[in-house]
Amino acid sequence: xxxxxxxxxxxxxxxxxxxxxxxxxxxxxxxxxxxxxxxxxxxxxxxxxxxxxxxxxxxxxxxxxxxxxxxxxxxxxxxxxxxxxxxxxxxxxxxxxxxxxxxxxxxxxxxxxxxxxxxxxxxxxxxxxxxxxxxxxxxxxxxxxxxxxxxxxxxxxxxxxxxxxxxxxxxxxxxxxxxxxxxxxxxxxxxxxxxxxxxxxxxxxxxxxxxxxxxxxxxxxxxxxxxxxxxxxxxxxxxxxxxxxxxxxxxxxxxxxxxxxxxxxxxxxxxxxxxxxxxxxxxxxxxxxxxxxxxxxxxxxxxxxxx
Ligand SMILES: *Cc1c(COP(=O)(O)O)cnc(C)c1O
Numbered sequence: 001x002x003x004x005x006x007x008x009x010x011x012x013x014x015x016x017x018x019x020x021x022x023x024x025x026x027x028x029x030x031x032x033x034x035x036x037x038x039x040x041x042x043x044x045x046x047x048x049x050x051x052x053x054x055x056x057x058x059x060x061x062x063x064x065x066x067x068x069x070x071x072x073x074x075x076x077x078x079x080x081x082x083x084x085x086x087x088x089x090x091x092x093x094x095x096x097x098x099x100x101x102x103x104x105x106x107x108x109x110x111x112x113x114x115x116x117x118x119x120x121x122x123x124x125x126x127x128x129x130x131x132x133x134x135x136x137x138x139x140x141x142x143x144x145x146x147x148x149x150x151x152x153x154x155x156x157x158x159x160x161x162x163x164x165x166x167x168x169x170x171x172x173x174x175x176x177x178x179x180x181x182x183x184x185x186x187x188x189x190x191x192x193x194x195x196x197x198x199x200x201x202x203x204x205x206x207x208x209x210x211x212x213x214x215x216x217x218x219x220x221x222x223x224x225x226x227x228x229x230x231x232x233x234x235x236x237x238x239x240x241x242x243x244x245x246x247x248x249x250x251x252x253x254x255x256x257x258x259x260x261x262x263x264x265x266x267x268x269x270x271x272x273x274x275x276x277x278x279x280x281x282x283x284x285x286x287x288x289x290x291x292x293x294x295x296x297x298x299x300x301x302x303x304x305x306x307x
Contacts, residue, residue, distance in 0.1 A: 002045045002076055004032040009161070009281065012249050020269055023279040025164070026251060029156065030258075030286040036079075038286015039176045040072035042152035043144040048080045050148050051138035058083040060130065061140040062121050065090055066099045066232075066294070068287040069144050074108035084108040085134055089118040098292040145175030150212055153179025161281060164188060166274060169283040170195055170261040171222065172231075174208045176285060181209060184218035191221045193264040195257050197230035226264040232256055238263060239300055246303035254287045255294060255302070261285075 009025040017024055029038040036044065051059050059077050063070035063086060070086050077084035086103055092112045096104060104110060120126040121142065131137070140146070153176045157167065162185055171177050171192040184190050194201045201224055209216070228234050234255045242259045245266075246252060253259040265282055268274060291302045 001049055002033075002036065002041065002080065004036070004041050007032050007156075010249070010251065014248055016266075016269060020272070020274075021276045022269055022274055024265070024269075024282065025280070026249070026282045026284050027156070027161075028251070028284050030252070030284050030288055032286075035075040036072045037068060037289060038284065039153060039156070040068055040144065040286065041076075042156055042179070043069075043149035043175050044072060044076045044140070045152040046148040047138070047140050047144065047146070047152075048076055048082065051082060052080065054138060056082070056136065056138040058085060058134070058137040059140055060085040060087065060134065060137040061144070062087045062118070062142040063089070065093070065097055066290050066297075068099075068290055069142070070103050070108070071099050071289045073140065073144070074103035074106035077108070078106045082138075085137065086110050087118070087121065087130070088112050089115055097296065099289060102289065141173075143173035143175065145173040145178075145208075147212055149175040150179045150182065150214075154183050156180060156283060157183040162188075163279065164281040165278050166191065166280045167283065168193065168261065168265055168280060170257040170285055171201060171205070172196070172257065174201075174205050176283070177205060177222075178208050178212060178214055180283070181216045181220055182212075182214040184216055186217040188218040189221060190216070190218060191223060191268075193226050193261045194222060194224045195227060195231055195260055197224075197227045197233075199224055223264055223268075226260050226267070228260060234259075239302070241266070242302060251284065252288055252291070252303045252305055253284075254291055256290060257287055258284055 007027050007029050009027050012024040033041050061073050086108045166189050168191045171194045177192040180190050241263045242253045
């Protein structure tokens with residue numbers, strides 16, 4: 001089974017936090033594994049275990065061209081001696097972008113499908129067609145969210161995190177949020193920051209919790225006003241914030257998820273949305289591999305641990 005280093009909680013120091021009487025720690029899931037970054041480690045762990053116990057030798061999954069999930073799955077499958085097939089939305093670029101190049105190096109077979117076909121990916125017909133083409137496989141959904149993923153993301157919070165009053169994470173498909181929701185204690189509140197545009201996310205998360213029979217002990221909240229125009233959209237202010245956060249903490253963020261997450265937390269602190277004395281745990285869900293592709297695509301430089 002996949003193994004990782006334990007995640008550390010790093011304290012953040014800043015005059016704003018002192019002024020507001022708030023403590024902020026960052027759970028560094030970005031550091032738990034050199035290749036299977038952040039929340040994707042937790043989401044894949046029991047999926048791959050299940051694939052193996054079902055006797056499958058191949059996993060198949062879906063993702064966009066810069067997907068952290070694709071990158072993580074390619075490496076995780078290889079280290080578990082499983083073949084991996086990645087169904088990628090859109091046309092292949094030549095040369096491949098850094099994410100797909102890495103996936104291919106890890107032995108993932110990449111297949112590009114039109115956006116139109118990609119939308120059919122949950123349909124039985126489409127899966128049957130994939131089975132005809134590729135034979136038998138274990139299917140991991142886009143973003144990796146299913147019951148096995150949630151079993152894994154439940155393990156993000158540890159006993160020593162019980163003293164935090166607030167847990168804050170970002171939301172894509174919600175597998176991380178759902179796992180955390182099932183792990184919080186009755187004195188804790190989980191806030192999810194949606195990286196997607198739209199109010200649909202409130203219902204989608206409700207449905208996800210219902211589907212997996214999760215009845216949280218603590219309180220839940222979702223913020224849908226920190227998407228910066230939509231998934232993978234950004235502006236100057238967000239990029240600026242990512243740099244400032246890096247300068248004060250040494251922590252690298254990405255513009256898709258964790259940058260928006262940290263920005264939201266900061267704004268919420270400024271606007272007194274946390275109670276005085278709150279101790280906040282921000283879940284850094286990793287995903288920094290995508291920064292190379294972002295810079296290549298946009299020409300915008302981001303902080304980088306590699307220097
Ligand atoms: C995939 C990803 C998310 C979204 O996780 P979900 O479980 O799909 O909500 C958040 N942050 C990072 C860095 C990711 O790569």
